[in-house]
Amino acid sequence: MYSIMIWNAQHFDNQKSNHSQAYTDKKKFLDFYISQKKPHIIALFEAGKTGNINESLIADLTGSYTAIATLTQEGGKKKHTTLGSMVLLRNDISTEFDNVTDNYILSHTEQRAPLIIRHIESTFGFAFYHANASFMAPGNIVDTIGFIQDNKAMLGIKNLLFFGGDLNLIPTQAYAEIKGMNRLVPSNPGYTHLSIKNVTLAQAAHELSILQGYGKDTHLTAKSYLPQYMFDQGIEACDLQPVLLLLDYAYVMHAQHWRAECDASLRQNSDCWGNILEIAPYCLGHPIRSDHFPVMFYLNAALG
Numbered sequence: 001m002y003s004i005m006i007w008n009a010q011h012f013d014n015q016k017s018n019h020s021q022a023y024t025d026k027k028k029f030l031d032f033y034i035s036q037k038k039p040h041i042i043a044l045f046e047a048g049k050t051g052n053i054n055e056s057l058i059a060d061l062t063g064s065y066t067a068i069a070t071l072t073q074e075g076g077k078k079k080h081t082t083l084g085s086m087v088l089l090r091n092d093i094s095t096e097f098d099n100v101t102d103n104y105i106l107s108h109t110e111q112r113a114p115l116i117i118r119h120i121e122s123t124f125g126f127a128f129y130h131a132n133a134s135f136m137a138p139g140n141i142v143d144t145i146g147f148i149q150d151n152k153a154m155l156g157i158k159n160l161l162f163f164g165g166d167l168n169l170i171p172t173q174a175y176a177e178i179k180g181m182n183r184l185v186p187s188n189p190g191y192t193h194l195s196i197k198n199v200t201l202a203q204a205a206h207e208l209s210i211l212q213g214y215g216k217d218t219h220l221t222a223k224s225y226l227p228q229y230m231f232d233q234g235i236e237a238c239d240l241q242p243v244l245l246l247l248d249y250a251y252v253m254h255a256q257h258w259r260a261e262c263d264a265s266l267r268q269n270s271d272c273w274g275n276i277l278e279i280a281p282y283c284l285g286h287p288i289r290s291d292h293f294p295v296m297f298y299l300n301a302a303l304g
Contacts, residue, residue: 002040003037003038004040004126004297004298004299005034005039005295006128006165006250006294007292008166009030010046010291010292011046012027012048013048014054016056019056026289029288032284033286034065038090039296041117042087042088042089043115043165044057045083046083046130047086049083049084053070053086054084054086064090066091066094068087068088068094069099069115070086070087071084071085071101083130085115085128085130086115087099087117095120096120096121097117097120097126100116100125101113101114101115101116101117104116104148104154104155112129112132114128114144114148115127115128115129116128118155122158123156124158124160125157125161126161126162127162127163128164129141129164130166130168134168137168144163145251148160148163160253161299162297162299163181163250163251163252164249164252164295164297166292167249170245171185171246178251181251181253182255183251184260186295191246192246192295193291193292194244194264194266195242196241197241197243198239201223201226203229204225204229204230205225207229208222208229237277239277240278240279241276247292248293248294250297252297258299260295260297260298262293262294263283263294265283266279266282267280267282
């Protein structure tokens with residue numbers, strides 16, 4: 001049995017000396033989360049910048065986890081990213097896997113490369129992927145899964161057992177099955193990503209576009225026009241709305257042996273009229289400094 005954590009931590013960047021508040025907050029949450037879940041495998045996305053491995057995070061986790069695979073440049077056609085991905089193994093299983101990412105040859109269509117590790121005894125492969133946030137995501141996911149499977153011999157894997165990460169595609173727009181692998185999503189709470197829509201700003205932008213159509217206030221942007229709009233409308237605080245999406249999930253072989261969980265939650269403050277004034281993401285009762293929530297996958301079968 002193995003457990004896998006995936007999390008797009010969003011700009012969890014390498015630190016040189018003094019840790020930034022963002023790094024400190026993300027590391028505090030990560031320490032708490034892994035102390036509760038104790039995942040065997042951790043896959044982090046947006047954990048560094050191009051050409052700069054997040055050495056500070058690897059060093060901070062070295063007492064419990066060992067980095068087995070990292071991407072400093074995401075691979076693929078576009079190498080000028082500000083992302084970075086890494087896979088870490090809990091120290092007590094660190095000798096049970098090896099990294100075969102360097103044996104992978106990118107297809108001509110791919111924008112980003114996967115990270116691929118191999119369970120040494122069974123030779124099953126586990127791949128971790130951060131898809132582009134674009135219309136190309138569905139095709140890239142299919143291409144990457146297919147390309148890994150078509151090159152199993154080169155990678156030295158018997159079969160691809162797991163392919164997961166930030167797939168940047170809601171499940172209703174994704175295939176239920178790809179190359180014999182079934183889609184696996186967490187059933188609760190039904191989302192893994194939070195963005196916040198500023199309704200008041202959208203209304204101000206609409207009004208400003210009308211005014212600018214008559215040649216007025218052409219030097220203003222929606223953001224700079226917002227205070228005037230709120231004053232004219234007698235609005236004291238912006239009305240916010242949560243936008244909840246399920247973007248982080250996996251495709252697995254032998255789906256009957258897998259389950260997925262996400263412990264996402266929101267805390268909201270509203271005014272007396274029901275307008276939402278503040279929205280904060282939480283996970284396991286702790287604040288989380290990312291639009292994405294971590295997802296856990298559990299394999300309830302022995303490999304051999």
